[in-house]
């Protein structure tokens with residue numbers, strides 16, 4: 636890791652799903668860049684461990700992103716204790732394999748709740764408090780974790796595509812609303828291809844169980860990115876360096892979603 640330089644100095648950030656994977660990488664980079672980070676997750680053990688490793692500018696809070704009431708309590712508590720909220724990364728997400736014929740209703744509702752519903756709740760509560768930042772003139776950055784599943788047909792994860800499509804579309808609606816209202820709040824989505832995290836290892840395992848070991852190598856486990864490939868992008872969008880970027884959907888995918896025949 637290169638020497639970093641305080642690009643988020645003094646910022647207060649919430650990152651959901653920060654106990655492992657991409658959220659953990661975001662949290663580590665944010666703290667190194669000077670932010671105070673509230674890591675939230677339903678995985679208490681790993682969340683508390685990562686926060687402890689990050690030191691005094693990190694804290695863990697148990698938070699199930701599906702619960703709107705927990706969002707209200709979290710955001711109000713952060714503002715009460717730290718004075719404001721500058722950055723929200725709606726990162727928590729889940730995936731299970733299933734095409735449009737095989738995905739169960741239970742899996743569909745689970746995936747939509749963790750990605751789509753929760754991102755809606757998170758944006759709503761963040762806008763509610765961020766518009767009061769800076770003495771009432773407003774300000775803040777919301778980064779929503781989508782996927783290239785929202786821009787290409789990934790038949791093996793139908794509900795996941797629906798959820799990430801909702802995240803992408805909601806991002807634009809939030810961005811435009813905040814611009815129209817003059818809140819100074821930006822909202823952008825990040826669209827990774829496969830990155831080596833516990834989620835992708837588990838999907839690869841499921842694919843191998845269903846279709847044999849070759850499926851894992853040719854599917855999501857083929858040529859993966861690193862968590863910091865995403866964290867650097869999230870850092871940029873969270874920082875004031877990207878102050879003129881609002882409503883954007885940024886693909887971080889080594890061209891996978893635009894190479895003909897690669898879907």
Ligand SMILES: NC(=O)c1ccc[n+]([C@@H]2O[C@H](COP(=O)([O-])OP(=O)(O)OC[C@H]3O[C@@H](n4cnc5c(N)ncnc54)[C@H](O)[C@@H]3O)[C@@H](O)[C@H]2O)c1
Nearest residue numbers: 652656657676677699700726727728782829830832833834
């Ligand atoms: N890894 C990839 O290849 C990839 C690609 C595209 C998009 N994404 C997206 O990036 C985000 C992070 O993915 P990851 O690969 O790090 O996944 P991961 O499974 O490794 O980590 C996700 C974290 O979210 C937490 N989580 C799950 N349900 C939750 C809930 N209800 N409330 C709070 N926390 C919850 C998990 O406990 C876990 O710590 C997800 O939104 C995912 O869809 C990942």
